[in-house]
Amino acid sequence: xDVKTLCLGVLTEQDYTGYEIKRCCEEVFRHFFVAGFGxxxxxxxxxxxxxLVTVKSVEQKKRPDKKIxxxxxxxxxxxAQELLETPPRHKxxxxxxxxxxxxxxxxxxxxxxxxxxxxxxxxxxxxxxxxLFDSEDAPGELTPGQRFALGYGRTVLTSALAxxxxxxxxxxxxxxxxxxxxxxxxxxxxDRRPLTPSLAGE
Amino acid sequence: xDVKTLCLGVLTEQDYTGYEIKRCCEEVFRHFFVAGFGxxxxxxxxxxxxxLVTVKSVEQKKRPDKKIxxxxxxxxxxxAQELLETPPRHKxxxxxxxxxxxxxxxxxxxxxxxxxxxxxxxxxxxxxxxxLFDSEDAPGELTPGQRFALGYGRTVLTSALAxxxxxxxxxxxxxxxxxxxxxxxxxxxxDRRPLTPSLAGE
DNA sequence: TATAGCATGTAATCGGTTACATGATTCA
DNA sequence: TGAATCATGTAACCGATTACATGCTATA
Numbered sequence: 346x347d348v349k350t351l352c353l354g355v356l357t358e359q360d361y362t363g364y365e366i367k368r369c370c371e372e373v374f375r376h377f378f379v380a381g382f383g384x385x386x387x388x389x390x391x392x393x394x395x396x397l398v399t400v401k402s403v404e405q406k407k408r409p410d411k412k413i414x415x416x417x418x419x420x421x422x423x424x425a426q427e428l429l430e431t432p433p434r435h436k437x438x439x440x441x442x443x444x445x446x447x448x449x450x451x452x453x454x455x456x457x458x459x460x461x462x463x464x465x466x467x468x469x470x471x472x473x474x475x476x477l478f479d480s481e482d483a484p485g486e487l488t489p490g491q492r493f494a495l496g497y498g499r500t501v502l503t504s505a506l507a508x509x510x511x512x513x514x515x516x517x518x519x520x521x522x523x524x525x526x527x528x529x530x531x532x533x534x535x536d537r538r539p540l541t542p543s544l545a546g547e
Numbered sequence: 548x549d550v551k552t553l554c555l556g557v558l559t560e561q562d563y564t565g566y567e568i569k570r571c572c573e574e575v576f577r578h579f580f581v582a583g584f585g586x587x588x589x590x591x592x593x594x595x596x597x598x599l600v601t602v603k604s605v606e607q608k609k610r611p612d613k614k615i616x617x618x619x620x621x622x623x624x625x626x627a628q629e630l631l632e633t634p635p636r637h638k639x640x641x642x643x644x645x646x647x648x649x650x651x652x653x654x655x656x657x658x659x660x661x662x663x664x665x666x667x668x669x670x671x672x673x674x675x676x677x678x679l680f681d682s683e684d685a686p687g688e689l690t691p692g693q694r695f696a697l698g699y700g701r702t703v704l705t706s707a708l709a710x711x712x713x714x715x716x717x718x719x720x721x722x723x724x725x726x727x728x729x730x731x732x733x734x735x736x737x738d739r740r741p742l743t744p745s746l747a748g749e
Numbered sequence: 750t751a752t753a754g755c756a757t758g759t760a761a762t763c764g765g766t767t768a769c770a771t772g773a774t775t776c777a
Numbered sequence: 778t779g780a781a782t783c784a785t786g787t788a789a790c791c792g793a794t795t796a797c798a799t800g801c802t803a804t805a
Binding site for chain 1: 559627631636640652658661665706714721
Binding site for chain 2: 784786
């Protein structure tokens, strides 16, 4: 699934400008889709060329015309087809985890700083997420699918955050204590199961 | 961080062929990094050109020579620098969640089939993960960083799986029951909090 | 005064995926 | 017999990121 399909999808909900679609991506698709202007604008142009969307230009004072896109019948059909054929992939690309994986090649302070940064980011995302549910323009009007997707993101985020917070002190101890050293750590029995799934309490 | 850096990273652990690095990606980096032959082989060639790795060719009967790569001192230095500079991004690209988000544009059976497929995949990944920890060539020799990264993947996977299993029947009911209909569902109070973080029990 | 928000777009680049090409062995 | 494993590589393509280009308004 590419940016074009995503644009068609959001346009089934209501008309949007490219700029607004970008905002959508940042707010609600954040957990599973990234798209910038550089991909959204060309995508919309192409959709227009193919007759899958129509545009209404709205003049503005001293700003580029606002271009409001609407999905067409052909667009809906193309979208439906696309969604039927799309295999449900799910891919993560995390420099964060790669960094953590290679933690022993880094200064312990750097590792801890990275972890701290991620914890902050996760926390902030969760806060924004909550705000989204309280004050969104369509609070109770979410479709079941939207609830599922958003709930998935929130669940996973919560459990990731809990894991990071729980592991942080242990990791710092392990890196400072053992780094290149070699004392058989006393709490081996404890450290042996850092892989236990989290309780993910809120 | 690109495939080149990842290759350098795994080569700090031991010497590998390109083929083996691919296996590593499938087994241990699965949760946070994807790389195919088409990116690994060119990456290794480039690293060699830059003097960051050396190669030892090993003849084989009726097979292409096996090329065993080793990281050089310059390679270690370049890697350390890279890891210091890499910002800890964390990106998800999920057609699965996009599909779910647009569930109301799809036949309910398709939605349920997709969910079922993902549940199976998650379950299988978890099983393979457990096997990895029991029978890996270096079971107790994981570095703290490796334990962290692998543990993260397992934690998140577990909570995602639990969420999907828990939501599946509710989602199916909601899609079949409400689709285009409009009866105010009786269990609204229940459905109102499907976003509660999971307990993620194993 | 400087940053963020609104609003659109293009062009160069870059990195990765996919498909192609080869080919023996082993297991089901 | 067919699929999977081992083993390497190239070339075309495609999609996305980045930087560039423009420029007003409102807020801090």
